[in-house]
Amino acid sequence: MTASNPTRVALIQMSCSPDTQTNLDKAVSRVREAALAGAKLICLPELFRAQYFCQREDHALFATAESIPGPSTAALSEVVREHNLVVIASLFERRAPGLYHNTAAILDYASEKPDNIASIYRKMHIPDDPLYYEKFYFTPGDLGFHAQKTSAGPIGTLVCWDQWYPEGARITALKGAETLFFPTAIGWHPSEKAEFGERQYDAWQTIQRAHAIANGVFVCAINRVGHEWGDVTHNGAEMPGPGEHTPENGIQFWGGSFIADPFGRVIAKASHDEEEILYADLDSAEVETTRQHWPFLRDRRIDAYGGITSRFLD
């Protein structure tokens, strides 16, 4: 079903400027750089077109949303076709007037759909936490969990907060995905970093490694870096962030993008503060070999899992 030739994956760990066009240009440039280094499957961080604006609730920011297909997918599809790529792009989707999603588009040069969009995934789990006010902006996804056969193998994408839910990873794997991508924007509150920073990163990495283990799949987590206060300039319109630009305000995105093999071992990891492109050569044969040695899928008690669809079982 999948070739045993390794596929080179690249994760674009980048910082985001206030200007949305600058970020798109940078993304296209980095994707091209990764392609020239042999990558066939390339993932950008969550909402890479802007600084992380969900640090406040501001109606003006809906103006930065775009249709899919739209300007971002148009720009990326050029480089996708130029280098025969699969690219995952996380975007602020304007689906209809007043209806917005946090959406990941899978572009595949082999797809003949508009802008080579093989499929989209709309983030299912939406967080809401101080400085992460996503429930204000994003309607929870209505497409469910999805795997996509691409020219670079069967993959699935989930987005950020989804990474804390074993259910999403499981269903995506059961649909045939052999590599899971998690475009992410997560960081430290500067005031918390000293006390809680290490354990927060560790938990974030641990639960995603566990998705690899439980399902026998590769897991790729892609985060941004940099200290942001959420300033956005879009089509010349400035929308300054909510806080002062002090070291104590804003979010310090923790980078640390990584790739785990199907037994959860971290085979590549990026730094916590530098832009970089993280590469790994993933051999789909490892999925089957790992599952043969750790045959978790064989023994699932599907007769006894019905409770999963309940909120609580009190």
Added chain:
Amino acid sequence: MTASNPTRVALIQMSCSPDTQTNLDKAVSRVREAALAGAKLICLPELFRAQYFCQREDHALFATAESIPGPSTAALSEVVREHNLVVIASLFERRAPGLYHNTAAILDYASEKPDNIASIYRKMHIPDDPLYYEKFYFTPGDLGFHAQKTSAGPIGTLVCWDQWYPEGARITALKGAETLFFPTAIGWHPSEKAEFGERQYDAWQTIQRAHAIANGVFVCAINRVGHEWGDVTHNGAEMPGPGEHTPENGIQFWGGSFIADPFGRVIAKASHDEEEILYADLDSAEVETTRQHWPFLRDRRIDAYGGITSRFLD
């Protein structure tokens, strides 16, 4: 619902001798020792009454199974009542002629049922792998996943192979368990240890830490130690193991019992080769605090998890 006074938990990491009576005596003695050190909630390793006999398929070994209540729970209930304890005992259950389970009994001094057995859990996921021929001995559990309110708080128990399945941990937590126990018998094939040993232990710990994170619960994993060839002597009858007693044969149980807090941090860990009693004081208030800061239960997409009850979604 639960007291905010910390509850002292003790995990009995022990080695097992060929003689089943010796092991029961040791277990009772260690439980008493832990009680004298202030523990109220004590867990024994999987199938502690015998060496890990599933290294081969031998009909004679069914003679070591026992009813529940039975001799083991009778012996343990004495010390349970003596010290006002909750004890989790993993046993080879003879349910009916020719029908056997791998069963964990929760004994609570406050329970008025026979031998103070508040409830039992029958291992749901049964492995079958070279030297772990459990499908020969154990019928998969038919009681589902279960949480038990005890005098030491709401707990749940799962057993060994269950630990690789996020579904079991999730449902047990949704039923109200705030601490999950995993009595375990897992170790290295001596020939594999040098190459794969570290990553195998790491994956085992990682996925259980992830259960703590995903559900905001404490997780306690209890393993045995020692190199065993599976010899069993029961009521004077010797049932020698399948292989020679060479360093290359048998299983080297990797110990490494540990306790993780509700954000998956390892707060106590035992050695890989020594018998010991691992203690921690668990404050149930941490469950709610952690869940308030990482509100994963709030955002579960129960409308979209139906696929979990399928074998595969092709």
